Amino acid sequence: MLSRLESILSCLMELDISWEEQSVTSKEQEVIQRLLEQGIEQTITMVGGPEDAEVSLTLVDDERIHFLNREYRGVDRPTDVLSFALQEETEDEPEILDYEDSVLGDIVISIERARAQALEYGHSFEREVAYLAVHGALHLLGFDHETEEDKAEMREIEEKVMSSIGLERT
Numbered sequence: 001m002l003s004r005l006e007s008i009l010s011c012l013m014e015l016d017i018s019w020e021e022q023s024v025t026s027k028e029q030e031v032i033q034r035l036l037e038q039g040i041e042q043t044i045t046m047v048g049g050p051e052d053a054e055v056s057l058t059l060v061d062d063e064r065i066h067f068l069n070r071e072y073r074g075v076d077r078p079t080d081v082l083s084f085a086l087q088e089e090t091e092d093e094p095e096i097l098d099y100e101d102s103v104l105g106d107i108v109i110s111i112e113r114a115r116a117q118a119l120e121y122g123h124s125f126e127r128e129v130a131y132l133a134v135h136g137a138l139h140l141l142g143f144d145h146e147t148e149e150d151k152a153e154m155r156e157i158e159e160k161v162m163s164s165i166g167l168e169r170t
Contacts (some may be wrong), residue, residue, distance in 0.1 A: 013040070013041050013051070013052065013053050015054075016057065017058075018057070018059070021061045021110075023111060032129055035167065036129070038165040039130045039134045044137065047157065055105065055106075056106040057108075065078050065113070066078040080110055080113040080117060081107065081108065082107070083107050084107075084108075085104065085140045085141075086103055086140075107136035127162070130165065
């Protein structure tokens with residue numbers, strides 16, 4: 001039953017992936033793309049996001065993500081992942097339980113940061129890229145990690161998603 005549901009969701013979710021960073025071979029891209037699709041789909045499903053979600057994912061180098069981080073967040077350094085949610089609520093808005101639009105937003109991942117962090121954390125590059133996509137998708141869905149409670153909630157969902165796609169922490 002779950003594989004049928006996953007099959008239906010695969011047909012509905014639209015994930016546009018752009019590889020701006022050129023160090024990943026086409027063979028690696030195929031493997032990583034499948035993991036990215038599975039991770040983002042599972043994330044959306046687990047938190048009750050829209051079945052027909054649209055997400056744009058761009059994989060870049062440190063120079064590009066540094067520029068974006070500085071321009072949009074005022075932080076003058078590269079980072080691992082940025083999310084640009086199109087459905088963010090302001091403090092004045094009431095909490096919305098249903099998603100009004102299926103276009104969630106954009107995720108940008110630094111391939112250079114992902115490689116370095118994979119080495120630092122002792123797991124595969126593929127796992128790190130997938131994890132960053134899951135983390136970014138949660139931000140698109142309204143999750144944050146400003147408080148310890150919020151951080152714990154995000155981490156629990158991240159680990160469940162990673163486990164569900166066969167990339168649990170070792």
